[in-house]
Amino acid sequence: MIYSAFDYAISPGGRMATWLLNCNPKTFNLDEHRGAGEVLTSWTIARHKAEVAAGDKFVLWVSGPNAGVAAYGRFTGAAEFGQVDPRFWTTDPGPKHFVPLEVEKWLDLRIPKARLAGDARMADATILRQPFAGNPHRLTSDQWQAIHEAIEAENDDPGWHLEPGATIRRKDLHARYGGSSQNGIATSGTTDNILIFTAASSGHQHGYYDTWNEDGTFHYTGEGQTGDQRMIRGNRAMLEHRETGQRLRLFEGARGTVRYLGEWTLNQDQSYTWAEAPGTGGGPMRQVIRFHLVPVRATITTPQVGVGQSYVVVDEEVIPAPAAPSTPDPDLVGRNLSTHRRLQNQLAQEAQNRGLTALSPGAADPDFDLAWRDSQDRLTVCEVKSLTLANEARQLRAGLGQVLDYRDQLSNRAADVAALLWIERQPTESRWINLCRQVGVTLAWPGREETVFSVAKRTPKSDE
Structure with a gap:
């Protein structure tokens, strides 16, 4: 059986003392100490110097607005006197008494002061009654047990009922x-x-x-x-x-x-x-x-169940705003953005009218405009582009590249993926239709809905 510092401290007949060490962030920068990769090997004390001993157990308390227990461990020796490393102190502490120690565990989440203060066993704890008293604070067996139970409860994730994926x-x-x-x-x-x-x-x-x-x-x-x-x-x-x-x-x-x-x-x-x-x-x-x-634990990091989520209708009312040069898509402002959203919503509605489920991208998906699946489980992913005479070539180039990228990213999450570039109107140059066809992308616009939705009935990869 593997025992923790807490198990030894509260075992029947155990004689080890239990302590609380207080860290004041205004005088010692614990976060900077840990961020520098330093190992905590000692702590300064001002009282009980003759009583602390190797094997005694401790919890580390951090004071301040977010006060609470941050770690626990054991002392590895008796109190000593010597020069203290001044690097993480706000002022040079000079030589002091200190106790050598070993941290057994840094807690992922601090046990808040408010939670412990609500436990009747902690009512007489000096860290609550006399928070400015010098280190260390002696803990009774009941107080140690209360802190132990609070830490164990955190490990068990109490009060949460959802499993990842639910x-x-x-x-x-x-x-x-x-x-x-x-x-x-x-x-x-x-x-x-x-x-x-x-x-x-x-x-x-x-x-x-x-x-x-x-x-x-x-x-x-x-x-x-x-x-x-x-x-x-x-x-x-x-x-x-x-x-x-x-x-x-x-x-x-x-x-x-x-x-x-x-x-x-x-x-x-x-x-x-x-x-x-x-x-x-x-x-x-x-x-x-x-x-x-x-x-942290048992977390779905990259959702793998399907692609997308139920389609979210986008707001077609747009307040014009100047586009910055590095905007992800500088054409998506003002009139173009409003037209883009109207085209997108209309196409999503058409898909739903034909019995398909329109999808918006989920958290793990590329940023496509919408998608849907047909009865043969073929996924169609779509990029929507508004067009003006001034931006037509740029929009078509961007849209073609985007939808090819979406298809590639989704190819390992769907058995067959069709790519659709849906634009505001027929392009002035017919070469774009042939270019899209050559790389397996359907290019279409309002009035060509039958072309779009017949894609779902084709055999896989018939465009290529």
Whole structure:
């Protein structure tokens, strides 16, 4: 049987003492210490110097607004006196008494002070009654047991009932776990969860370009649709989720029925970076936060069940905004964006009228405009382009490249994928029709719906 520090400390007849070490972030930068790759091997103490001993157990408490237990371990020797490494202190501490130690485990989520303070066994704990007293704080066996149980409960993920891959109506999700149904980052005031939602179909129109990475990590765009994003509200809650003991729950979809993609946490080496993205409706470029998420346990990192989600009708009313040179698609502004969305919605409705299920991209999908499957399980993926005389060639080149890329990315997730480039009108140069045909792409426009939907009846790869 494998025993932890807690098991030894609370075993019947055990004589080891148990302690709490307090870290004040205003005097010692623990995050910087860990970020530098340093191993915690000692801690300064001001009292009980003759009583601490090798084998004694401890928990490390971090004080401040997000106070709580961050780690546990054991002392490896008696108290000593000597010079303390000053690198991570706000002022040079000089020579002090310290106790050598070994950290057994850094907790993924801090056990919040509020949770422990609600346990009657912690009522007389000196860290709560006399938080400014010197280190270490002695813990009774009951107090040690209360902290132990809180840590074990965190490991068991109490109060959460969804398994990765499960679907739930968003209104029911919030009724059970709290948080606003209107936000992409929904912090809960009633449970220790932060619910975050990713949906390419709705997110991209606000400049939210979330991405799945080959190593199984996920980059999630923070909240804030206009102007530079700031580390406030939901963004700050995500950044501090470890310190507050809140779990990050990722969902695919933004409205209606959403799919649980498991629990995630921020990459400890680099929690986030800044990037540029357009504002809502192709507005001016701005700074956005890109959170770097890594999976925790039993998490679906790249959804593999099918392609897309139920089609989300896009808003055709567009407030014109100037396009920045580096906008992902500079033609998607003003009149062009409104026309693009109208064409997309009309084609989706036509597919549904013919008994097909129109799809918007899901979190793991490339950013196609829409797709559908036919009765023979053939997937048609579509890119929509508006056209003017000035931008026709550019739009056709871009659309052809995009739909070929979508087909290639989806080829390992569908037995047969057809590519469709749906444009506003017939091109002025017929060579585009032949060019698309040569690479297996159907080029069509309003009035040629029969051509589009007959693609679904062809035998696989008959276009090539």
